Amino acid sequence: MTISLHADAHATGTELTHFWSACVGAGRAAEGLRAGWQEHLRLVRDAAGFRYVRFHGLFHDDMFVYRKGADGQPILNFQYVDDVFDRMLQAGVRPFVELGFSPGDLAREKATTFWWGAHGSPPTDLGQWAELITAIAEHWVHRYGLDEVRSWYFEVWNEPNLNPFFRGARSEYFDLYAVSVTALKAIDAQLRVGGPATSNFVPDGRFAGEHEDTSQHAVVAEAKDLDSLDWQPVWVADFLEFCHSRSLPVDFVSCHPYPTDWALDGHGNTQQHTRASDATTRDLRTLRALVDASPYPDAEIHLTEWNSSPSPRDHTHDHLQAATFVVKANLESIGLTESLCYWAFTDVFEEGGAGDTVFHGGFGMITYQGVPKPSFHAYRMLNQLGDELLIQTEGAAVTRHRASGSLSALAYHYPAEVTQAPPGSFDGRSVAQDVLATGSPRRLRIELTGLSPRSSVTIETLDAEQGNAIAAWHAMGAPEPPTREQTVLLRKAGHAVGQRVQLADDEGRFLFDEEIPSWSVVLIRQDRDTQ
Template sequence: MLASSDYTRSKRSSQFNYSIGTGRLGLALQEEYMNHLREVQTRIGFQYIRGHGLFHDDIGIYQEVETEGRTEVFYNFTYIDRIFDSFLAIGLKPFLELGFMPEKLKSSEETVFYWKGNITPPKTPKKWAQLVEATLVHFIERYGFDEVVTWPIEVWNEPNLTNFWKDADQAAYFELYKLTAMTVKAIDARLQVGGPAICGGSDHWVDDFLTFCKKENVPVDFFSRHAYTSKPPVKTADYYYQALEPPKDMLDQFTSVRKQIDAQGFKHLPFYITEFNTSYSPINPVHDTLVNASYLASILVNASDSVDGFSYWTFSDVFEEAGIPKSLFHGGFGMLALHGIKKPTYHLYEFFSQLGDSELYRDDSLYLTERIDGTLVALAWNYSDEKGDVDERLIEFALANQSKAVFVQKERLTESDGNPWRTWQQLGRPRFPSQDQIERIKKTMMPKVETMQLAPGSVSVTHKLAKNEVCLITCLPVDDETSSYRDLDDSKITSY
């Protein structure tokens, strides 16, 4: 048990909401997508949004027009303006990811995803540079330099994988990065450009990339990487099933890469995790479950020790990398399922948005914070990857000597509370649920709320966590006004 004297107050990091990931940007033209985004922005509040497909043809920025036997380039910003206007209107800044290759600039046919993002280098590098320049200049003209200079500009996505960059050709990526970074800086040296947005398993790219930048005198303003902790999958027609490494594995990845960056002489360089989750697959059922939230709790608590900003992948199941979703719950990355149904991971993030400004204590199952007004807010979790039942975990912390009674509120995510996936199972897993079924599921998507009042004096708060439970505990003093009521007598109420 903690005693109040054990608390060491320090400023709490708020990097948990630095950025949120999204499916390809063209999805922002859908009504349900924007409804989901407004919801997470209202209740959680992210600074940036990052997604693929800025230069994909469904947005159509790069176009070639035949005029009197000549080919002329036309840059069409109709859709991207509509998308970025919508983001900025709700307080979200774009975290620009430059890619994939427009159809007219591709050097060969290789693509990724259901929506066929082309992953090849430009057949005409000069035209790629002109596309980058024209796009950024347009953004500056539309939104103002003071706004656009705050948008990080990331070059490509996971070029260390053949899925995302033809042949995972490192030399070709480095040349693309150099051309792009130089183009960005030629517009204005204050624009922030970085990369290489690699995923885990290829961290030799960290040294290789930074060595290249030093040797070639190529600008780099931040380093970006992705992180997932799922083991090799068991694949079926519609799903990936993957065991997970312990949460510490992801935290160790962050620490290791930070050390590599520093060792290369880039201690000043911000380090962003621009994608992270448990599984890297958009058809892994773990994303829909309580386990996902319980697993990620310690990541959100501890990641900021090594990382300057991180981005959960993704906010919504309006997402089509593996095709149009085939059922309500299908293993999608989103915090929100289709129809605006809140998954446990959504509530984990909302819990984080309610934590205090100061950190008092943390361990492997408890994070204790304090708000400016003195309210204590604790997050507790009990992640387990074991099959079957596990022992409850007791958490307990002390409050300082209180002259007033203390109101305690517990908001609990358990297998039976705030877990709509379970309700969907009980309804027979309707693939395309009726409105009645959707409403029944929504009635069970909120955490269970329990309240109590503790007497004045030295008190402690205890709670037993069920398997994979996540619980937000808020403690605040009570200003008791009972005595101001002249004729109040609860004993006269029937059955009291």
């Protein structure tokens, strides 16, 4: 089956917002103090245009924000937070502030999750929590100016429906949100606050909120076709109802629509289920309809974590299919959300400790050593699209840059043989490699007309041989660890997508008509100074 599109440079377009570039994730605040993290941030900001960064651990003990003195009074120290935020702002990105987890001296339980021992429990004193929120927000206003801080987002906690991240009842989270949003709005009503930042979507809404003290969600183990069920976001409807009943503001709604789900059944057993390849888009439509029908129809929607799976040891993340899935899910979700935040931009990431190998399946689109993975190019290519959508079909879209009038097209081949999101590859690389070998070439035909005669058009190709750093690593014998010289070569290979330049004909017509391999991504961009 051919992917075919025709677009005229002078056709009427519709506004296209780059929601895929709005926000990107990172592990925890303290990792932002490292040189590698900062270098990778500048790289993805320049290439992919990310505008916000979200991470855990803002109040963790390694940031030294909060401790109690011998007299029991709080001692506040914002120097480390200032360091991270200063460098982010200098790099051209803003914080998407996750308010969490509890500082050790304010936590009901300590070291409940992650290698670094996040204190995932409610604060022992909501009044002292509110004082902390007030103090740090006032500090930010003083340091960065009110107009700047108004441009940030403030998200209350992370995944409070999951036991390791919030050892408390749903009602306790709702109370935490209430005191947090009240404290921030008391400083300035235009500060943007939201939640509930829950994970994940569950079938038919089971365990999505009806049980007050259920800290995990469930699936129906006997269901024969989970994808045929109605998947609903956890707690969101109840959260909005609670806020409305208390007259609390909600500037944005957040949750985490991972298409691969680990859910507890009624007996405490885990079950893994990889959903259909269009699960992300279906979830966003569901969430959009829920918010539109709620008392908060003007609330923005921010999906503040998303990836093909929620595992930091899934080798799929290192492979080409991760990039194809990124492009597919984002193009199919145009108009449904304000952000779909890829988790995460770098493998400087220690939820489970350091990765044991260069390619260890980490979330990042850049390895610890600074080697770009294919997912990096997915976002770089998405960022090359224009701000007007001219035409779209399954597998491709053509856009126009309003300022220059030049066109950009992006296409992908997600093979029909794979009906699910990319299956996770957790116990090694074999599943990822088998999936990468699935599928047959597909013809791609994109015709652009109305261009300037003989204008220059650049074609970039991301596939198993081009821009695929792990293939280059295997070709050099999979060295572990690579030498300094090998690392330089891997970085070059990671950046080296296929690229060639062609010209439109004398009538201003350009035609791309070729077979492209499975999992490949093709960017066609008219040079802006030739239109």
